[in-house]
Amino acid sequence: MIRRRLLRTRLALACTGAVALVTLGVCGAAYSIARYELAHQLDLQLTQQAALLRREYRNPQPGVLQGECRFLAAPACAQFVPDKAAPTPVGYLLPVTDATREVAANRRGVFRTDLVIDGHRARMVTVPVPGGALQVALRADATDQGVRHAGELMAAVAGAGVLLAGGLGYVVARAGLRPVATLTETAERIAATRDTGVRIDLPPGRGEDELTRLAVSFNTMLGELEQSVAAQRRLVADASHELRTPLTALRTNAELLIHDLTESQRSRAVAGLQRQLREVTGLVNDLIELARDEEPQALVEDVRLAPLIEHCVATAREHWPGTVFEVAVAGADLTVPGVPARLARLVTNLLDNAAKFSPPGGPVEVELAGSTLIVRDHGPGITPDDLPYIFDRFYRASAARALPGSGLGLAMARQIARAHGADLVAEAAPGGGALFRLTFRR
Structure with a gap:
C-alpha cells in the first residue's frame, strides 16, 4: 500500500510539475510579449510626437520647446539642440550627450534611451532635423503601470495554473493508476486465496492502451x-x-x-x-x-533422422516380434537440431503405440518423406470422439483399455515434439487404422 501511494504521489508530482512548467512558461512568455508591446507603443508615441513637433517648429530656437513632461497629464518634453554650440549658454531640460551632438551634426541616426525626470522614469528619442537634433521625451508611468498589472495578472494566472495542475495531476494519477491498483489487488487476492479463476474486469469501451x-x-x-x-x-x-x-x-x-x-x-x-x-x-x-518443461539446451546437436529412425525400428522389432515393420526412409542427409535420446524416445513411443494396436502379423508402415515422419498401423483406428483427446495424459480410448500401458506415451511424444519445434498430429488412416504425422519445421 505504501509503495502504491508513493507511485501515485510520484505520478501526481510529475504531472503537476509538467503542467506547472508549461503554465509558467506560457505566463512568462505572455508577460514578455505584453512588456515588449507596451514599450513598443511608447516608442511609437515618441516617434509620432517627434513628427508633430518637427512640423510645428520649422525653425526652432536652441533650448527647450516644451517642458510639461514633469506632469503626468502633459504630452511631452521637447528641446532643440543645434549642430553648433550657441554663442550664449542655453539651458536644456533633457540631457545633451555626445551621441546627441553626433545626431545634431548628422553623423548618427535616430536613437532612443531611458532617463529619469523629476524622479520618474521617461523614454526619450533623438531625431535629426535641419540645423540640429530634436529630443522628445515622454513619461513611462502608464507603460510601467501596464507592465506591472500584466505581471500581477500573469502571476495570478500562473498560481492558479499551478494549483489546477496539482488537482489535475492527482486526478490523472488516480485515474491512470486505477488499472494498476486493480491489477495489484487481483494479484494479492490470488496470492491469499490461491484462486486462479479470478480475472480483471475490463471496463466496456476502453481503448487498446x-x-x-x-x-x-x-x-x-x-x-x-x-x-x-x-x-x-x-x-x-x-x-x-x-x-x-x-x-x-x-x-x-x-x-x-x-x-x-x-x-x-x-x-x-x-x-x-x-x-x-x-x-x-x-x-x-x-x-x-x-515433468520436464523443456529440453536441456546443452545436449542439443544436429541429429540425422534416417539413421535414428532405422535404429528405433530395429529396437521395436525386438520388442514386438509378431509385428511387421515396413520402413521407407528417404532423405538420408536430413538433420534437425535436437537431443538424440529424446528424439529416439519420441519415435519409439509412436512405434510402440502402432505395434500395440496392430493385429497379429499386421504391418506398421514407417515412412520418412522430406521433413515429415509418418507412422501408420492397421488396427481399429481412432474414433472421432477419441481424436481430440488422444494426446492427453492418461487418456485411453475404449479400444485400448484392455491393453497394457499407462496412457502417457502419446502425451510424452507430443511434448518432445513441441520442445523440438515439430508438429505431431493424429488422424484416421484411409482404409482403417491410425496415422501419426510428425513434421519438423525447418
Whole structure:
C-alpha cells in the first residue's frame, strides 16, 4: 500500500510539475510579449510626437520647446539642440550627450534611451532635423503601470495554473493508476486465496492502451496458470489412480509370499511382482519425463533422422516380434537440431503405440518423406470422439483399455515434439487404422 501511494504521489508530482512548467512558461512568455508591446507603443508615441513637433517648429530656437513632461497629464518634453554650440549658454531640460551632438551634426541616426525626470522614469528619442537634433521625451508611468498589472495578472494566472495542475495531476494519477491498483489487488487476492479463476474486469469501451493490454495479458497469464494448475491437479489425480492398481497388486503378491506356497504358486507370485514393478517403474519414469518443461539446451546437436529412425525400428522389432515393420526412409542427409535420446524416445513411443494396436502379423508402415515422419498401423483406428483427446495424459480410448500401458506415451511424444519445434498430429488412416504425422519445421 505504501509503495502504491508513493507511485501515485510520484505520478501526481510529475504531472503537476509538467503542467506547472508549461503554465509558467506560457505566463512568462505572455508577460514578455505584453512588456515588449507596451514599450513598443511608447516608442511609437515618441516617434509620432517627434513628427508633430518637427512640423510645428520649422525653425526652432536652441533650448527647450516644451517642458510639461514633469506632469503626468502633459504630452511631452521637447528641446532643440543645434549642430553648433550657441554663442550664449542655453539651458536644456533633457540631457545633451555626445551621441546627441553626433545626431545634431548628422553623423548618427535616430536613437532612443531611458532617463529619469523629476524622479520618474521617461523614454526619450533623438531625431535629426535641419540645423540640429530634436529630443522628445515622454513619461513611462502608464507603460510601467501596464507592465506591472500584466505581471500581477500573469502571476495570478500562473498560481492558479499551478494549483489546477496539482488537482489535475492527482486526478490523472488516480485515474491512470486505477488499472494498476486493480491489477495489484487481483494479484494479492490470488496470492491469499490461491484462486486462479479470478480475472480483471475490463471496463466496456476502453481503448487498446498500454494498461488495457497489460490487463489483457495478465488475464491471459491467469488463464494459462489456471489451466496449468488444473492440469497438475488432474495429473496427480490420474497418476494416483493409475498407481493404485499396480501398488495393490504388489502388496497382494508380497503378502502371498509370506505364506507357505507351492513352488508354482511362488513362481507366479514372483512373476506378478516383477511385472507390476516394471509397470510402476515405467509409469514413474514417464511421469518424470512429462515433468520436464523443456529440453536441456546443452545436449542439443544436429541429429540425422534416417539413421535414428532405422535404429528405433530395429529396437521395436525386438520388442514386438509378431509385428511387421515396413520402413521407407528417404532423405538420408536430413538433420534437425535436437537431443538424440529424446528424439529416439519420441519415435519409439509412436512405434510402440502402432505395434500395440496392430493385429497379429499386421504391418506398421514407417515412412520418412522430406521433413515429415509418418507412422501408420492397421488396427481399429481412432474414433472421432477419441481424436481430440488422444494426446492427453492418461487418456485411453475404449479400444485400448484392455491393453497394457499407462496412457502417457502419446502425451510424452507430443511434448518432445513441441520442445523440438515439430508438429505431431493424429488422424484416421484411409482404409482403417491410425496415422501419426510428425513434421519438423525447418
